Amino acid sequence: MNPLLANIVGHFPILQVVVPLVSAPLLSLLAFLRIRGLAWIVATLVSLITTVIAASLLASVWGGKVISYEVGGWAAPWGIEYRIDTLGALLLLIVASISTVTLVYGRSSVLQEIPEDRHPLFYTAWMLCVAGLLGMAVTGDAFNVFVFLEISSLSSYVLIAAGKRRESLTAAYRYLILGTIGATFFLIGVGLVYMMTGTLNIADMAEKIVAVRDTRAIKAAAAFLTVGLALKFALFPLHLWLPGAYTFAPSTVSAFLAATATKVSIYVLLRFDFIIFGQATPVAGLHFSQFLMPLSLAAIFAGSIAAVFQTNLKRLLAYSSVAQIGYIVLGISFANEDGLTGGIVHMFNHAATKGALFMAVGAMVYRLGSAELHDLRGLGRRMPLTAFSFFLGGISLIGVPFTAGFISKWYLISAALDDGNWPIAVLLLLSSLIAVIYIWRVIEVFYFTPPPDGAKTREAPAVMLAMVVLMAAATVYFGLDTRLSVGAANEAARILLSGGLL
Amino acid sequence: MAWLAPYNYWIFVFLMMIGLYTVVARGNLVKKVIGLNVFQASVILFYVSMGKINGGTAPILTGDPDTVYSNPLPHVLMLTAIVVGVATTALALALVVRINDAYGTVEEDEVQEMDRAS
Numbered sequence: 001m002n003p004l005l006a007n008i009v010g011h012f013p014i015l016q017v018v019v020p021l022v023s024a025p026l027l028s029l030l031a032f033l034r035i036r037g038l039a040w041i042v043a044t045l046v047s048l049i050t051t052v053i054a055a056s057l058l059a060s061v062w063g064g065k066v067i068s069y070e071v072g073g074w075a076a077p078w079g080i081e082y083r084i085d086t087l088g089a090l091l092l093l094i095v096a097s098i099s100t101v102t103l104v105y106g107r108s109s110v111l112q113e114i115p116e117d118r119h120p121l122f123y124t125a126w127m128l129c130v131a132g133l134l135g136m137a138v139t140g141d142a143f144n145v146f147v148f149l150e151i152s153s154l155s156s157y158v159l160i161a162a163g164k165r166r167e168s169l170t171a172a173y174r175y176l177i178l179g180t181i182g183a184t185f186f187l188i189g190v191g192l193v194y195m196m197t198g199t200l201n202i203a204d205m206a207e208k209i210v211a212v213r214d215t216r217a218i219k220a221a222a223a224f225l226t227v228g229l230a231l232k233f234a235l236f237p238l239h240l241w242l243p244g245a246y247t248f249a250p251s252t253v254s255a256f257l258a259a260t261a262t263k264v265s266i267y268v269l270l271r272f273d274f275i276i277f278g279q280a281t282p283v284a285g286l287h288f289s290q291f292l293m294p295l296s297l298a299a300i301f302a303g304s305i306a307a308v309f310q311t312n313l314k315r316l317l318a319y320s321s322v323a324q325i326g327y328i329v330l331g332i333s334f335a336n337e338d339g340l341t342g343g344i345v346h347m348f349n350h351a352a353t354k355g356a357l358f359m360a361v362g363a364m365v366y367r368l369g370s371a372e373l374h375d376l377r378g379l380g381r382r383m384p385l386t387a388f389s390f391f392l393g394g395i396s397l398i399g400v401p402f403t404a405g406f407i408s409k410w411y412l413i414s415a416a417l418d419d420g421n422w423p424i425a426v427l428l429l430l431s432s433l434i435a436v437i438y439i440w441r442v443i444e445v446f447y448f449t450p451p452p453d454g455a456k457t458r459e460a461p462a463v464m465l466a467m468v469v470l471m472a473a474a475t476v477y478f479g480l481d482t483r484l485s486v487g488a489a490n491e492a493a494r495i496l497l498s499g500g501l502l
Numbered sequence: 503m504a505w506l507a508p509y510n511y512w513i514f515v516f517l518m519m520i521g522l523y524t525v526v527a528r529g530n531l532v533k534k535v536i537g538l539n540v541f542q543a544s545v546i547l548f549y550v551s552m553g554k555i556n557g558g559t560a561p562i563l564t565g566d567p568d569t570v571y572s573n574p575l576p577h578v579l580m581l582t583a584i585v586v587g588v589a590t591t592a593l594a595l596a597l598v599v600r601i602n603d604a605y606g607t608v609e610e611d612e613v614q615e616m617d618r619a620s
Binding site: 161 | 589
């Protein structure tokens, strides 16, 4: 390899964050230069570059390798270390690729929903959000996680508030209040761990925590961190911000955030619970993550049942997200290899599935100006490809074989059975039945009610439609070829269970 | 009275509770933001207390090997946290201004009433 290129590849861990971060102020300059059309092109190109970097990072850590990068040449644990393992690289790929797909998809939708003079600033907030989410996945420093968490959160409040209706403002405000409380709880938790261990480097913390693992401060830290992050990833009953935020955000933003934002917070929780607190003494014989099991079951049922009663399709999907987060956390709370694999693979599969569903709904909103079920009657005839893509995403949400959702449910149920916990396996099957009900309600409206008089067949613009179909195809593809998703998830699960120290 | 000795931490807990209570109990959107600010400020106090060492001085090299220095790292971290806090407050107040434009009120229950009506 050419030495210059090799040098650049060596800096991929930092470039992963810096490229979108630097693009943000450049994009906002476009607002002053009045070259608004350029904003989308720049944002999409930058997003594409980050996807290439993420893919190359995943390829180079494949097989259980770990990349450690010293920021500014300061050695860990004094300097900030960027540490990428299989799980982090998988997250990077999810965030970067979903960002690229939704940007390509969202051009027409953003043109319609956001006044043109605000486009450069909209894409600025978007790239900041991407940079924050990627940073959380890439960094090995606990305080750095907080900073990136806030970068991604602040920009996502802006993105949500960009929605057309005034309810988007109150949704963004509510998310801001709860999100800030969550982030501050996280900060208190980090502070307590720092107090006891004297280090901020996550790998170093895991070693030093062993000496103080019985103290009350560490247990308080675990509680603060878990509650703070649970607020960020909307675990029931801390999910109150989520339905409003996903319903009233611009369609493109809903698709992007629903597919990525909550996953990254769950990833941070995984790192803290397994790598740091995994070394501490279990409380009452339970691993720290196991306290989440009852909450995750409550999330699955409360979210699914609430989804059944929604009349707005975006809100329905948002409540279903609350349930899906429950599945991911349930997998994690088994704290065994199958459960973790199931939870992590569901992070991946749910990103594809929910991305496809929200993108399909965005296409409907683009043409019909509404996501109310009442206005979507006969959509199977009016927008056949979009409706069919929604159908594919829907059956993946239920967990029908040959879709991505089936793979995750399979691992979750086998984890429950391995654990000898058959009631949970039964509950999982029951909850899938509720998913059948809420998806069926939508399918019935699409295919078994006549379209209103005078409705014409008109699909969304070609590029938008192509991306919807691509994501829907991905949910089927990852149900058939699981080498990437299950392969990476299984490897990540083994790394986490060994305490992250290979 | 030994439990009162680390009094900074008691103030931290006290401020934290005042902040959280204000966020939860107040219906005025601006007051909620102020509550959030108090809550964030309490965490700053917590970190700053953590870095202080009894008899320690500012971490500037004096040349005397017996000098005890306070730990500057938590203090530096709080510079970042203050910046984050300012950004959060600015954004929250901007949202409140927009909410006031759109709804004509900054009282949470009135806003909710109008959302329900529409």
